[in-house]
Amino acid sequence: xxxxxxxxxxxxxxxxxxxxxxxxxxxxxxxxxxxxxxxxxxxxxxxxxxxxxxxxxxxxxxxxxxxxxxxxxxxxxxxxxxxxxxxxxxxxxxxxxxxxxxxxxxxxxxxxxxx
Ligand SMILES: [Zn+2]
Numbered sequence: 001x002x003x004x005x006x007x008x009x010x011x012x013x014x015x016x017x018x019x020x021x022x023x024x025x026x027x028x029x030x031x032x033x034x035x036x037x038x039x040x041x042x043x044x045x046x047x048x049x050x051x052x053x054x055x056x057x058x059x060x061x062x063x064x065x066x067x068x069x070x071x072x073x074x075x076x077x078x079x080x081x082x083x084x085x086x087x088x089x090x091x092x093x094x095x096x097x098x099x100x101x102x103x104x105x106x107x108x109x110x111x112x113x114x115x
Pocket of ligand 1: 091092093096097098103104
């Protein structure tokens with residue numbers, strides 16, 4: 001997740017529709033699914049396009065009611081977190097799974113993090 005977040009941040013990427021469909025099919029309800037869907041939600045929420053949701057994403061969401069609800073969850077999460085961009089900020093604990101390893105030391109923001 002750290003590498004993915006770093007790559008998406010550095011290249012200013014957000015997930016296209018086909019990637020959302022792929023991750024939903026093969027790894028639903030995972031951190032990666034949550035991350036990719038949030039980048040798409042963030043793109044829409046900050047877009048100057050009209051309408052802000054592209055035809056491609058609209059088509060993807062129209063095919064999958066569960067993804068529609070997950071997408072709305074991400075939009076609400078972003079709104080409640082003052083426009084949180086999941087591509088930035090500290091990774092732990094939100095983006096790490098520590099089952100047998102120790103939690104990361106807090107305060108160690110990644111070099112690429114804007115916060
Ligand atoms: Zn960690």
